Amino acid sequence: MICYDNLTLAEATAIQNELKSELRFDLAENLDFKTVGGADISFNKGSNQFFAAIVILNFPRMTLQGYALAHGISNFPYIPGFLGFREVPSLLKAWDMIPNKPDVLILDGQGILHPRKMGIASHFGVLTKHLTMGCAKKSLFGKYEEPDLQKYSDSPIYGHHEILGYALRTKDRTQPVYVSPGYGLNVSQSLNLICKCMGKYRIPEPTRIAHEIVNQFRTGYLKEGYHKIPQNPELF
DNA sequence: GCGACAG
DNA sequence: ATCTTGTCGC
Numbered sequence: 001m002i003c004y005d006n007l008t009l010a011e012a013t014a015i016q017n018e019l020k021s022e023l024r025f026d027l028a029e030n031l032d033f034k035t036v037g038g039a040d041i042s043f044n045k046g047s048n049q050f051f052a053a054i055v056i057l058n059f060p061r062m063t064l065q066g067y068a069l070a071h072g073i074s075n076f077p078y079i080p081g082f083l084g085f086r087e088v089p090s091l092l093k094a095w096d097m098i099p100n101k102p103d104v105l106i107l108d109g110q111g112i113l114h115p116r117k118m119g120i121a122s123h124f125g126v127l128t129k130h131l132t133m134g135c136a137k138k139s140l141f142g143k144y145e146e147p148d149l150q151k152y153s154d155s156p157i158y159g160h161h162e163i164l165g166y167a168l169r170t171k172d173r174t175q176p177v178y179v180s181p182g183y184g185l186n187v188s189q190s191l192n193l194i195c196k197c198m199g200k201y202r203i204p205e206p207t208r209i210a211h212e213i214v215n216q217f218r219t220g221y222l223k224e225g226y227h228k229i230p231q232n233p234e235l236f
Numbered sequence: 237g238c239g240a241c242a243g
Numbered sequence: 244a245t246c247t248t249g250t251c252g253c
Contacts, residue, residue: 040243041243041244042244042245043244043245044244044245045244045245045246046245078242078243078244079241080240080241080242080243081241081242083242083243086243087243108242108243109242109243110242113242114242119242120242120243134242136242136243137242137243138241138242138243139241139242140240140241140242141241141242172253173252173253178242
């Protein structure tokens with residue numbers, strides 16, 4: 001079990017720069033996935049006990065197939081730019097419970113839209129070597145123009161002299177979300193994937209449902225472990 | 237030095 | 244992130 005407690009900021013920064021050299025964006029031939037995962041963390045204010053959830057949805061149907069719930073402890077504080085050190089350890093516990101990993105995982109936070117290209121989605125992806133991407137509700141890094149008002153309008157976000165991600169309007173007249181690759185897929189693929197994961201809300205289904213379920217876990221309505229949802233028999 | 241600052 | 248009621252706008 002990896003533990004990032006007791007790291008100094010200088011050490012954490014060094015680790016990010018190290019992980020950065022392992023980034024890849026050429027592992028996805030296409031977006032022909034069978035499943036997509038969503039990851040989220042929840043905790044009670046002032047507590048160091050974390051609740052982690054990773055849900056698995058059928059792609060592109062966006063119906064729940066199963067979910068893993070795990071408890072975790074973290075004493076690493078929340079510092080913008082270092083979210084991975086606080087949340088990744090707990091998410092890995094949930095990840096390890098999953099018998100069949102999702103083809104791609106969407107995390108609540110940034111991917112390479114980060115000063116050192118090591119947002120939580122990239123951090124998690126480099127450690128697991130699985131396809132990941134980030135979809136954040138607020139911007140952390142990069143320069144961009146406001147996308148148009150209607151659904152699916154997007155605007156590139158620049159940083160390090162290149163396009164790192166996109167501000168995407170996922171719903172009419174609502175704040176955009178910020179998408180970027182984590183590990184394995186490229187910038188345009190990350191944008192396209194999020195578009196294919198939208199339901200009737202601003203937040204894409206994977207992370208939206210992960211958030212819903214992790215809160216039921218935190219409030220005691222669901223228990224730790226891997227839960228499989230009965231799947232309807234294929235009819236054709 | 238000042239402002240910004242994922243969850 | 245979490246704690247919370249009403250309220251404005253489509």
